[in-house]
Every structure is written in structure tokens, then in C-alpha cells.
Amino acid sequence: MFRSEVYRVPQEKTNVSAPHDDEGDYYCDMCDEGGWDSETELEIHRQYIHTDILCNLLNNKNKIVCFTCKREQPDRKTLYNHIKEEHLLSSKNAVRVEREIYICDYCCHIFFNKLLLASHIQRKHWPKTTKRIIECPKCLKMVTPQFLYGHAEMHQLQSISLCPICLEKCINRSDLAVHLRSHMKHYYCNICQYSTKRENYYQTHINHHKKYKVPYQGDFARYYIPVKGVLKKKFLTPFPIKGLPLWNNVHICILCREICLSRHKMQLHVSEHIEPKVTLRKRHVCVCGEEFFNNVLLKHHVFKLKGSHSALDEEYITINVPMKSQDVYVIPQ
Ligand SMILES: [Zn+2]
Ligand SMILES: [Zn+2]
Ligand SMILES: [Zn+2]
Ligand SMILES: [Zn+2]
Ligand SMILES: [Zn+2]
Ligand SMILES: [Zn+2]
Ligand SMILES: [Zn+2]
Incomplete structure (x- = not known):
């Protein structure tokens, strides 16, 4: 017979309290x-x-x-x-x-x-x-x-x-x-x-x-x-x-x-x-218009479909993260 045992994950020690005895004094x-x-x-x-x-x-x-x-x-x-x-x-x-x-x-x-x-x-x-x-x-x-x-x-x-x-x-x-x-x-x-x-x-x-x-x-x-x-x-x-x-x-x-x-x-x-955040990122796009997450997926797509499909020339986009003026963290009076 197997007896199931419960293993407790050891908790990280916390001892941030002031010195006290067993009675809690x-x-x-x-x-x-x-x-x-x-x-x-x-x-x-x-x-x-x-x-x-x-x-x-x-x-x-x-x-x-x-x-x-x-x-x-x-x-x-x-x-x-x-x-x-x-x-x-x-x-x-x-x-x-x-x-x-x-x-x-x-x-x-x-x-x-x-x-x-x-x-x-x-x-x-x-x-x-x-x-x-x-x-x-x-x-x-x-x-x-x-x-x-x-x-x-x-x-x-x-x-x-x-x-x-x-x-x-x-x-x-x-x-x-x-x-x-x-x-x-x-x-x-x-x-x-x-x-x-x-x-x-x-x-x-x-x-x-x-x-x-x-x-x-x-x-x-x-x-x-x-x-x-x-x-x-x-x-x-x-x-x-x-x-x-x-x-x-x-x-x-x-x-x-x-x-x-x-x-x-x-x-x-x-x-x-x-500052407006401008990031240059390479896109992985096929001439057919489909965009891929990375180059491997794009190459796979081109290889599979052949014919008129081929990788588009390098293309870059800029991402602008707009600045938020105020957030909900301050409760107005
Ligand atoms: Zn709580
Ligand atoms: Zn402190
Ligand atoms: Zn004292
Ligand atoms: Zn973020
Ligand atoms: Zn911040
Ligand atoms: Zn109350
Ligand atoms: Zn206050």
C-alpha cells in the first residue's frame, strides 16, 4: 500500500517582526x-x-x-x-x-x-x-x-x-x-x-x-x-x-x-x-501582402507557395507611444 504524502513547499522565511517570546510579548x-x-x-x-x-x-x-x-x-x-x-x-x-x-x-x-x-x-x-x-x-x-x-x-x-x-x-x-x-x-x-x-x-x-x-x-x-x-x-x-x-x-x-x-x-x-518613442523595426512581408512575425515564417511561406511569392524589400515602421497626461492614480479632491 502506498501512503500518499504531502510535501510542503518550504516558504521563504519571514522574520520582520520585533523580538518577541513564545507568549507573544x-x-x-x-x-x-x-x-x-x-x-x-x-x-x-x-x-x-x-x-x-x-x-x-x-x-x-x-x-x-x-x-x-x-x-x-x-x-x-x-x-x-x-x-x-x-x-x-x-x-x-x-x-x-x-x-x-x-x-x-x-x-x-x-x-x-x-x-x-x-x-x-x-x-x-x-x-x-x-x-x-x-x-x-x-x-x-x-x-x-x-x-x-x-x-x-x-x-x-x-x-x-x-x-x-x-x-x-x-x-x-x-x-x-x-x-x-x-x-x-x-x-x-x-x-x-x-x-x-x-x-x-x-x-x-x-x-x-x-x-x-x-x-x-x-x-x-x-x-x-x-x-x-x-x-x-x-x-x-x-x-x-x-x-x-x-x-x-x-x-x-x-x-x-x-x-x-x-x-x-x-x-x-x-x-x-x-519623448515620443520612435522604434525602427524590420517587417517581414511577402509581396502578396501577408506579414509574418519573423523571417523564418516568411521564408517558409515563400518556399511553400513559390511562384509569384517572394520577400518584399526591407521595410521599416515607426511606433509612437503617446504620452499619457495623467493617470487614475491620484484621486482628485
Ligand atoms: Zn490583505
Ligand atoms: Zn524601513
Ligand atoms: Zn525601548
Ligand atoms: Zn510597457
Ligand atoms: Zn514612469
Ligand atoms: Zn467600520
Ligand atoms: Zn494626505
């Missing part, structure tokens, strides 16, 4: 305090009690630190892999953000959930004098701003391990990392509307776009999400409900979500959108 990595039963409380402790140390760390030119979560990284490569994976919810070699993003028109924070952005705008940016009733991004109930805080508490929306995409509360950030795998990646090219389900196809496709060596000379700042450079004493804890501000020289194109790690790279990238 979290400990601070900066002092001896511990015993918090949530990572959220620990994060608040870390950022409010250790403000001065963290401030010094962020201002220390010799250290490489992720400004979003205020944690030191061994080198630049690890830092950018970390930002792409942990904060942009994409793979570490992502060329573009592999999720749909929604950008706040007022503060430029990035959201991964449209309703969360809508409620953020109502809460944060609408004048306090107007009578406001805000839609809960989780249950869609209409609540007044005074009640929203308590209401959000009920859904545990103010948690650091909240899924920024579907707003489900996970146990901790390691659990969140596992949960995020259940959300399909957004492999969509805004430049040419190409879409796929496979990461490697997407990467190959995007690499075809990288052709510009001349930086765009015009005003390119409006094509990317502003990067924050000044450090404030009062930190913004990296809670999904607050959206994600950009630091560490990470530039993201608002038209296609391309990640550029310097202003200059962003400037080069913008050329892809602005």
Missing part, C-alpha cells in the same frame, strides 16, 4: 523594556521614548538608516531591498511598485487602498469647519470624525500589522508578510498597457522600455512623488492608516510607478513618458 531592541502584547505599542514606545537616539541615528551621515521605520541597515543595497519589500510591498528586485498605489494630493503619502486614501483626505485635509461625515474604509459605515477614532479602534485599523491592501489585522509583521502573499501582484505597465501574471515576464517587459540616455530637460518634478528630505523631531510612526511618505531618495513615477533611486535616474525615466 514584544521587546524593545533599544532598551531593556519589554512585555508589550502588540508590536504597535512597542513601536509607539520606540519612537516616543527613544526620540533623541533615533534622531541622532537619522542625522548621522555615516549610518545607513531606513527613514520610514528608523532602523539601521548594513548597506545601501540591503536598505533598498528592505524599502521595496517592507514598505512598497513589492519584490526586492522590483523596477516598478508591484501594487496599485493611490497618492494623496495634499501630503503625497502613498496608500495601497483607495478607500483608506479617501478617508485620510476627509480626516486630515478637509477644513474642520465643514460638516464632515466620513466613510469607514473597512465597513463603509458613515461616521462623524469624533466617532471615527473609536470606530477605527474597533477594526484595529491603527495597527502596525494592518494589511495596507485589504485592511485585515494580522498578528504581527511576520504574519502580515505571509498574508501579503495572498494578494496578487499588480504587473501592469502604464506606458503600453501590457499586463501579465508572471514576475519574470513583467521584468523583461519593463527592461524593453529602458532606452533613454538623455535626461528630460523640462520640469520633471511633477512626474514623481515628492521625496521628504527634512527630518522632523516628531516622527511619523509607519502605520498603514497614515499612508507612506517617501524618504531615502526613493523616487516613484506617478505615471507608471517606476522606482528610481536618485533624482537623475528619475529625470532619465521621465524621458520615456515625454
Whole structure:
């Protein structure tokens, strides 16, 4: 008798949570305090009690630190892999953000959930004098701003391990990392509307776009999400409900979500959108008018039909990819 065995595909290890014991008590990595039963409380402790140390760390030119979560990284490569994976919810070699993003028109924070952005705008940016009733991004109930805080508490929306995409509360950030795998990646090219389900196809496709060596000379700042450079004493804890501000020289194109790690790279990238793309391509056409995908197919066609069929002289076409002015990523106020 054969006994069927189930082999589990080993999952990639995820250990992005703060140090904690088996009972789920979290400990601070900066002092001896511990015993918090949530990572959220620990994060608040870390950022409010250790403000001065963290401030010094962020201002220390010799250290490489992720400004979003205020944690030191061994080198630049690890830092950018970390930002792409942990904060942009994409793979570490992502060329573009592999999720749909929604950008706040007022503060430029990035959201991964449209309703969360809508409620953020109502809460944060609408004048306090107007009578406001805000839609809960989780249950869609209409609540007044005074009640929203308590209401959000009920859904545990103010948690650091909240899924920024579907707003489900996970146990901790390691659990969140596992949960995020259940959300399909957004492999969509805004430049040419190409879409796929496979990461490697997407990467190959995007690499075809990288052709510009001349930086765009015009005003390119409006094509990317502003990067924050000044450090404030009062930190913004990296809670999904607050959206994600950009630091560490990470530039993201608002038209296609391309990640550029310097202003200059962003400037080069913008050329892809602005300059008309002219590509010369050889066509494989028979004198009978039929066109083939490649020369082998054309030769086969000519060989098979003989007679009056023969390959037409080389012919070239130009492809123009029109520039799209604005995309759906920014919700108008
Ligand atoms: Zn501490
Ligand atoms: Zn970080
Ligand atoms: Zn905002
Ligand atoms: Zn609700
Ligand atoms: Zn989710
Ligand atoms: Zn494309
Ligand atoms: Zn772009």
C-alpha cells in the first residue's frame, strides 16, 4: 500500500517582526523594556521614548538608516531591498511598485487602498469647519470624525500589522508578510498597457522600455512623488492608516510607478513618458501582402507557395507611444 504524502513547499522565511517570546510579548531592541502584547505599542514606545537616539541615528551621515521605520541597515543595497519589500510591498528586485498605489494630493503619502486614501483626505485635509461625515474604509459605515477614532479602534485599523491592501489585522509583521502573499501582484505597465501574471515576464517587459540616455530637460518634478528630505523631531510612526511618505531618495513615477533611486535616474525615466518613442523595426512581408512575425515564417511561406511569392524589400515602421497626461492614480479632491 502506498501512503500518499504531502510535501510542503518550504516558504521563504519571514522574520520582520520585533523580538518577541513564545507568549507573544514584544521587546524593545533599544532598551531593556519589554512585555508589550502588540508590536504597535512597542513601536509607539520606540519612537516616543527613544526620540533623541533615533534622531541622532537619522542625522548621522555615516549610518545607513531606513527613514520610514528608523532602523539601521548594513548597506545601501540591503536598505533598498528592505524599502521595496517592507514598505512598497513589492519584490526586492522590483523596477516598478508591484501594487496599485493611490497618492494623496495634499501630503503625497502613498496608500495601497483607495478607500483608506479617501478617508485620510476627509480626516486630515478637509477644513474642520465643514460638516464632515466620513466613510469607514473597512465597513463603509458613515461616521462623524469624533466617532471615527473609536470606530477605527474597533477594526484595529491603527495597527502596525494592518494589511495596507485589504485592511485585515494580522498578528504581527511576520504574519502580515505571509498574508501579503495572498494578494496578487499588480504587473501592469502604464506606458503600453501590457499586463501579465508572471514576475519574470513583467521584468523583461519593463527592461524593453529602458532606452533613454538623455535626461528630460523640462520640469520633471511633477512626474514623481515628492521625496521628504527634512527630518522632523516628531516622527511619523509607519502605520498603514497614515499612508507612506517617501524618504531615502526613493523616487516613484506617478505615471507608471517606476522606482528610481536618485533624482537623475528619475529625470532619465521621465524621458520615456515625454519623448515620443520612435522604434525602427524590420517587417517581414511577402509581396502578396501577408506579414509574418519573423523571417523564418516568411521564408517558409515563400518556399511553400513559390511562384509569384517572394520577400518584399526591407521595410521599416515607426511606433509612437503617446504620452499619457495623467493617470487614475491620484484621486482628485
Ligand atoms: Zn525601548
Ligand atoms: Zn524601513
Ligand atoms: Zn494626505
Ligand atoms: Zn467600520
Ligand atoms: Zn490583505
Ligand atoms: Zn510597457
Ligand atoms: Zn514612469
